[in-house]
Amino acid sequence: MKTRTFTLLIIALTLSLQSFGKIVNTPNPCGPLPNADQLRWQDMEMYAFIHYSLNTYTDQEWGFGNESPDLFNPSNLDCRQWARVCKQAGMRGIILTAKHHCGFCLWPSAYTEYSVKNAPWKNGQGDVVRELADACRKENLKFAVYLSPWDRNHPEYGRPEYITYFRNQLRELLTQYGDIFEVWFDGANGGNGWYGGANETRKIDDKIYYQWLDTYKLIRELQPHCVIWGDNANRADLRWVGTEAGFVGDPNWSLMYAEGQANGDMLHHGVENGNVWCPGETNTSIRPGWFYHEPENAHVKSLSKLMDTYYKSVGRNSTLLLNFPIAPNGRIHPTDSLRGIAFADMIKKVFKDNLARKAKITATNVRGGQKQFAPKRVTDGKANTYWATDDQVTKASLTLEFDKPTTFNRFLAEEYIALGQRVKKFALEVWIDGEWQPLRDALVDNGDGLTTIGHRRIICFPTVTTTRLRFTILDSKACPLISEVGLYLAPELTADIPNSGEKRSSGLHIFFSSPKQMFIDCEADQTITAFRYLPPQNTREGTITRYTLWASLDWNKWEKLASGEFSNIVNNPIWQTIKFTPMKARVLRLEADQLAEGDRMAFEDVEVVTQP
Numbered sequence: 001m002k003t004r005t006f007t008l009l010i011i012a013l014t015l016s017l018q019s020f021g022k023i024v025n026t027p028n029p030c031g032p033l034p035n036a037d038q039l040r041w042q043d044m045e046m047y048a049f050i051h052y053s054l055n056t057y058t059d060q061e062w063g064f065g066n067e068s069p070d071l072f073n074p075s076n077l078d079c080r081q082w083a084r085v086c087k088q089a090g091m092r093g094i095i096l097t098a099k100h101h102c103g104f105c106l107w108p109s110a111y112t113e114y115s116v117k118n119a120p121w122k123n124g125q126g127d128v129v130r131e132l133a134d135a136c137r138k139e140n141l142k143f144a145v146y147l148s149p150w151d152r153n154h155p156e157y158g159r160p161e162y163i164t165y166f167r168n169q170l171r172e173l174l175t176q177y178g179d180i181f182e183v184w185f186d187g188a189n190g191g192n193g194w195y196g197g198a199n200e201t202r203k204i205d206d207k208i209y210y211q212w213l214d215t216y217k218l219i220r221e222l223q224p225h226c227v228i229w230g231d232n233a234n235r236a237d238l239r240w241v242g243t244e245a246g247f248v249g250d251p252n253w254s255l256m257y258a259e260g261q262a263n264g265d266m267l268h269h270g271v272e273n274g275n276v277w278c279p280g281e282t283n284t285s286i287r288p289g290w291f292y293h294e295p296e297n298a299h300v301k302s303l304s305k306l307m308d309t310y311y312k313s314v315g316r317n318s319t320l321l322l323n324f325p326i327a328p329n330g331r332i333h334p335t336d337s338l339r340g341i342a343f344a345d346m347i348k349k350v351f352k353d354n355l356a357r358k359a360k361i362t363a364t365n366v367r368g369g370q371k372q373f374a375p376k377r378v379t380d381g382k383a384n385t386y387w388a389t390d391d392q393v394t395k396a397s398l399t400l401e402f403d404k405p406t407t408f409n410r411f412l413a414e415e416y417i418a419l420g421q422r423v424k425k426f427a428l429e430v431w432i433d434g435e436w437q438p439l440r441d442a443l444v445d446n447g448d449g450l451t452t453i454g455h456r457r458i459i460c461f462p463t464v465t466t467t468r469l470r471f472t473i474l475d476s477k478a479c480p481l482i483s484e485v486g487l488y489l490a491p492e493l494t495a496d497i498p499n500s501g502e503k504r505s506s507g508l509h510i511f512f513s514s515p516k517q518m519f520i521d522c523e524a525d526q527t528i529t530a531f532r533y534l535p536p537q538n539t540r541e542g543t544i545t546r547y548t549l550w551a552s553l554d555w556n557k558w559e560k561l562a563s564g565e566f567s568n569i570v571n572n573p574i575w576q577t578i579k580f581t582p583m584k585a586r587v588l589r590l591e592a593d594q595l596a597e598g599d600r601m602a603f604e605d606v607e608v609v610t611q612p
């Protein structure tokens with residue numbers, strides 16, 4: 001009897017130790033971790049930007065701050081249309097430019113007269129922020145705000161009083177419009193502005209002037225689940241990816257340093273050994289500009305360009321913030337909505353059928369040999385289950401075997417990032433002609449192999465037909481935790497449709513007379529209506545940010561045509577158009593009054609628009 005009791009006790013102890021073992025066998029976290037709000041934000045994957053302000057009516061990218069509110073009178077403003085289009089375009093939320101750099105407020109702020117309350121639209125009774133917040137709620141979309149720190153209208157900009165004003169406005173936005181999922185604080189500051197009539201240049205040190213940490217505290221208090229997008233990547237919840245062209249780097253780590261200044265490389269790739277979780281958000285516009293410009297109706301991004309953007313943002317461990325500008329009538333232009341909807345449809349089509357589900361999956365190592373970490377976890381469609389290896393195993397493979405030859409051209413993998421981002425390097429091979437052959441990422445040409453995974457990694461490669469695929473983690477910070485694997489057959493990526501209408505500078509004789517002055521000789525008298533400048537595409541060096549343009553018929557008598565700034569040209573180096581009253585001329589003289597970098601002006605292309 002005694003022996004039996006003892007045996008039973010041993011069995012019970014062993015069983016409970018085993019199940020206890022299962023609990024302790026959960027992998028330890030690795031490095032900095034995302035918080036619940038960052039995880040929720042990452043799961044949104046795609047959400048929309050809406051750029052709308054007085055710029056919509058002045059054909060500008062950056063208003064100066066003295067544009068009249070009288071201009072704001074849309075004939076057909078319809079926030080439900082914006083929300084419906086965004087929803088159908090696969091967006092899970094909308095961020096609205098409640099106030100852009102010109103300072104004009106799309107809501108009737110109690111702290112300024114420069115707002116919709118002094119616009120003819122709805123006799124000053126309108127509130128775009130309210131209408132969009134309500135429309136988002138109806139469409140089951142999340143809502144967020146962009147509040148420009150740089151305010152070219154406000155008389156106190158640059159002084160401490162402005163910070164109080166800025167925070168008061170933030171308080172209005174965060175307390176009067178329901179849940180806000182993100183706040184977006186643009187880092188741009190071009191210096192000069194109207195500033196209540198002072199009409200001068202006011203440079204600030206943004207790290208000191210805005211006292212961000214106190215502002216962040218206010219946000220946490222008013223909207224505890226809101227994530228903060230800030231230029232000072234180290235303390236905000238999310239980071240800019242260093243370009244507005246619509247792609248993040250490869251590798252892409254969701255980590256940054258908590259202190260110090262982030263450079264372009266860190267923004268683009270994150271920091272492998274960073275000490276704070278700060279994932280990248282890829283922001284880009286569906287058109288060249290952020291605001292609506294009629295001539296860009298012919299330049300809405302093609303479907304293949306948008307898919308490329310998706311693969312290089314969501315497919316590289318980032319989210320995609322895709323901008324839809326509002327046209328002067330108060331609606332998203334039909335070309336943009338159709339393209340956006342086609343984009344969402346294509347994503348659905350590509351990722352509809354996960355062929356990996358049909359494969360038998362084996363692994364070189366399974367954590368503790370336990371079911372809960374078995375390879376089949378990667379195709380169960382559950383985000384919180386994963387295949388894991390033993391602690392010391394940082395190199396391991398999954399092999400997917402099919403009953404019959406299977407054709408695909410996309411690979412998808414996801415890490416269980418709640419316990420940290422781990423994988424540094426991986427490889428893909430397919431069994432062809434009796435041997436393993438490597439698959440390369442068709443969208444990366446650095447030849448360094450496949451790098452990070454994070455929340456989601458998608459690899460595009462030419463279509464292959466095979467019975468076996470091997471996915472090998474080559475290096476990982478700790479045992480890899482892979483929650484999802486997918487194989488898909490997508491229509492092949494086609495070459496992007498070139499932007500029609502962007503003529504090269506044929507028939508022009510161009511030369512520099514000094515580092516900051518160039519002549520554009522049309523070699524015949526012409527009636528000129530506009531001049532277009534495309535800055536260098538791969539460097540900021542020589543990019544003109546302020547200009548003066550002159551014209552002459554005889555190289556002797558010069559008439560000034562225009563002077564001003566090329567707004568946002570540094571972050572978004574697209575064609576810039578200077579329009580003027582048609583004028584007969586043979587030669588133009590372009591002077592660079594300010595350069596972004598370097599001391600020699602440069603261009604990728606120029607164009608003189610003439611009247612036939």
Ligand code: FUL
Pocket residue numbers: 061062186187188283290568571
């Ligand atoms: C930039 C701004 O200067 C642009 O006007 C735009 O709002 C873009 C999203 O951010 O830095």
